[in-house]
Amino acid sequence: MRIGVVVNPIAGMGGRVGLKGTDGKVAEARARGAEPRAPARARRALTELRERVPDTELVVYGGEMGEDAARDAGFDPDVVGAPSETETTADDTRHAIEGFVAAGVDLVLFVGGDGTAADVAEALSEQGSETPMLGVPAGVKVYSSVFAVSPEDAAGVVASFERTERREVMDIDEDEYREGEVHPELRAVATVPVADDLQSSKQLGGGTVEALAEGVATDVEPGVTYVLGPGSTVGAVKEALGFEGSPIGVDVWRDGEILVRDGSESEILDALGEENVVVVSPIGGQGFVFGRGNPQLSPAVIRRCSVEVVASRSKLDDISVLRVDTDDPELDEALRGWTKVRVGRFERRMMRVV
Numbered sequence: 193m194r195i196g197v198v199v200n201p202i203a204g205m206g207g208r209v210g211l212k213g214t215d216g217k218v219a220e221a222r223a224r225g226a227e228p229r230a231p232a233r234a235r236r237a238l239t240e241l242r243e244r245v246p247d248t249e250l251v252v253y254g255g256e257m258g259e260d261a262a263r264d265a266g267f268d269p270d271v272v273g274a275p276s277e278t279e280t281t282a283d284d285t286r287h288a289i290e291g292f293v294a295a296g297v298d299l300v301l302f303v304g305g306d307g308t309a310a311d312v313a314e315a316l317s318e319q320g321s322e323t324p325m326l327g328v329p330a331g332v333k334v335y336s337s338v339f340a341v342s343p344e345d346a347a348g349v350v351a352s353f354e355r356t357e358r359r360e361v362m363d364i365d366e367d368e369y370r371e372g373e374v375h376p377e378l379r380a381v382a383t384v385p386v387a388d389d390l391q392s393s394k395q396l397g398g399g400t401v402e403a404l405a406e407g408v409a410t411d412v413e414p415g416v417t418y419v420l421g422p423g424s425t426v427g428a429v430k431e432a433l434g435f436e437g438s439p440i441g442v443d444v445w446r447d448g449e450i451l452v453r454d455g456s457e458s459e460i461l462d463a464l465g466e467e468n469v470v471v472v473s474p475i476g477g478q479g480f481v482f483g484r485g486n487p488q489l490s491p492a493v494i495r496r497c498s499v500e501v502v503a504s505r506s507k508l509d510d511i512s513v514l515r516v517d518t519d520d521p522e523l524d525e526a527l528r529g530w531t532k533v534r535v536g537r538f539e540r541r542m543m544r545v546v
Contacts, residue, residue: 193245193248193249193298193299193350194248194249194250194251194295194296194297194298194299195241195248195249195250195251195297195298195299195300195301195350196250196251196252196288196289196291196292196295196297196299196300196301196323197234197238197250197251197252197253197258197261197262197269197300197301197302197303198252198253198257198258198285198288198289198292198300198301198302198303198312199230199231199234199253199256199257199258199261199302199303199304200230200257200280200285200302200303200304200305200307200308200330200331201228201230201231201256201257201280202228202230202279202280203229203230203303203304203305203307203308203330203331228256229330229487229519230303230304230330231256231260231261232519233303233328233329233330233343233519234258234261234303234328234330234343235261235264235265236343236344236521237301237303237328237343237344237346237347238250238261238262238264238265238267238347239264239265239266240343240344240346240347240348241265241346241347241350241351242265242266242267243347244347244348244350244351245350245351248267248350249270250262250267250269250270251269251270251271251272251291251292251295251297252269252270252271252272253271253272253273253274253275253284253287253288253291254271254273254274254275255274255275256280257274257275257280257284257285257288258288259271259274261303270295272288272291272292272294272295273287273288273291282307282311285302285308285311285312285315286311286314286315286318289312289315289316289319290315290319292323293316293319293321293323297323298323298324299323299324299325299326299350299385300312300316300323300324300325300326301325301326301327301328301346301350302325302326302327302328303327303328303330304327304328304330304331305329305330305331305334306331306334306335306336306361306362306363306379307331307363308327308331309325309327309336309338309339309361309363309379309382310361310363310379310380312325312382313325313338313361313379313380313381313382314379314380316382317380322383323383324356324382324383324384324385325338325382325383325384326338326339326340326346326349326350326384326385327339327340327346328340328343328346329341329342329343329483329484329517334484334485335362335363336359336360336361336362336363337359337360337384338359338360338361338382338384340387341515341517342483342517342524344521348387349385349387350385352387353385353386353387354386355385355386356383356384356385356386357383357384357386358381358382358383358384359381359382359383359384360378360380360381361378361379361380361381361382362378362379363379401424401425401428401502401504402428402432403536403537404425404428404429404502404503404504404534404535404536404537405425405428405429405431405432405502406432406537407534407536407537407538408429408432408433408471408500408502408534409429409432409433410537412433413467414447415446415447415465415466415467416446416465416467416468416469417444417445417446417451417463417464417465417467417468417469418433418444418445418446418468418469418470418471419442419443419444419460419464419468419469419470419471419489419493419497420433420437420442420443420444420445420470420471421442421470421471421472421473421486421489422438422439422440422441422442422485422486423439423440423473423475423485424439425473425502425503425504425507426471426472426473426502427439429471429502430443430445433445434448435450437450437453438453438454440485441453441454441455441488442454442455442460442486442488442489443455444459444460444463444464446463446465451463455488456488457487457488457490457492457493460488460489460493461492461493461496464493464496464497468496468497468498469497469498469499469500470489470493470494470497470498470499470500471500471501471502472486472489472499472500472501472502473501473502473503473507474501474503474507474508474511474514474515474533476507476510476511477510477511478511478515479511479512479513479514479515480514480515480516480517481499481501481514481515481516481545482494482516482517482518482527483515483516483517483518483519484517490518490519491518491519491520491523494518494523494527495523499527499531500534501514501531501532501533501534501543502533502534502535503533503534503535504535505535505536505541508533508535508541508543513543513544513545513546514531514533514543514544514545514546515545515546516528516545516546527545528545528546529544529545530542530543530544530545531543531544531545
């Protein structure tokens, strides 16, 4: 198979430093100490692909937009162009797709978030191409159903898929997102390989969570630091604790005091105590508890906390498993297995983390 690979090297950089995305915020993300996330995830996907299908032919865009990761993974790719400026743009992604279509690739494998997915889908459409596309998730926002669950799973899909289907490419306005408003917009409909290791679109619904929120609030212990993730379910927990938290950010609370509101990874780490609990809720329709929408909850944060998962019964009814994708394969493996999810004031349901 002939695969076109394009990487958005700045995708996801704003996540751990609390920016909720990187659109228009690259300079600020760098100033806050953000480091690129996408190149490492590209290398993981391509390394796994080379192990599975070593004779795969890669067509890439130059430098950090694909070529570097491909060569690091042991491929000798064909290069169809390179970015003209130091800071890459959406136009570079579109030029890469033009080159891939001209080269006759069988599949476009892109690394980024929803914005990159939209750029790829729209560029394919402009070229009149029905070439399938598949995403390696690396952005903060991953609302579309065109992504694999993890970099390694992306390689598995490439190696094994036998059919395709049309799926939606969604994106949201990051400025509205930073203000706590989430309004997904349909940007395109793309042809995508079909496999079990694809995520579904995010569902923006809940169910009654007041009882489980009261249960968490009742069980808080003196001296314990609580790291409270984003989303409406954990938002109800914050209300039960007596404060209005950041709806899409991570807040840190201990002994009735808000230590950090809408914190970055470093701010959260600085606020942790000797005993810490991170409270998270899975994304409806997908099941992710770490790795989508909460990159501030980094491996360094998670390793210092015990984990409490909370969810409404209706949310769990729509997902069969919980998922993690922390950027740390060893931590992902440690988190896998069966876990208790609080679904009421006292009730818990066993769910498997994969």
